[in-house]
Amino acid sequence: MYFIIQLPVLLxxxxxxxxxxxxxAERHGDDTARIMGRLTFNPIPHIDVFGTIILPVLAVMTGAPIFGWAKPVPVNPYRLNDPHRDMIWVSLAGPGANILLALLASLAMWLLRSYPAFPPIIGISLYDLLKLILVINIILPVFNLFPVPPLDGSKVLMGILPRDLAYKYSQLEPYGFFIIIILLYMGVFWRILGPIVNYLITLLGG
Structure with missing residues (x-):
């Protein structure tokens, strides 16, 4: 039953x-996402069958933290004002949005604890929903900032590396999906990222 709440929050x-x-990307000169109809909160264009549906279901079935991803928004680096620099900002924007949402959830949880304005049943339910928003929006940026192509962390790293090294590093991208699946299956991701996630959740009052 809890999954019915988890999935919309994750989505x-x-x-x-x-x-x-x-x-x-549009702020830095590339309007590809708008042209392709992806600057929308309509879920249909964003759904990735594996990342948005199958993986969250598997996570719930196995007791793993629920997480996933949407279909990547198309970005044409050659249309950016400064491709090497601007890709860093574009890559950080996604995790940054999740962190901002987690901070807002944390603030709302603090207000709910400090100034209870709802009957207990409604208050507890709202608090649990806010905690779920907090947890998911800490897991997502921490996961996405892991430096394995095509995750956001790899693109930030490519923007920092010298151009020749960045190009060589980008050659891993065709194999990135399989690397991620193997790391997930072996539990490597959560052994590395789990302590970071737990620390941030505790820090923000979760």
């Missing part, structure tokens, strides 16, 4: 993540 969070990428 909104991954759509916000991708929308932020497209929005930032």
């Amino acid at each position: 909104f969070s991954v759509i916000l993540h991708e929308y932020a990428h497209g929005w930032m």
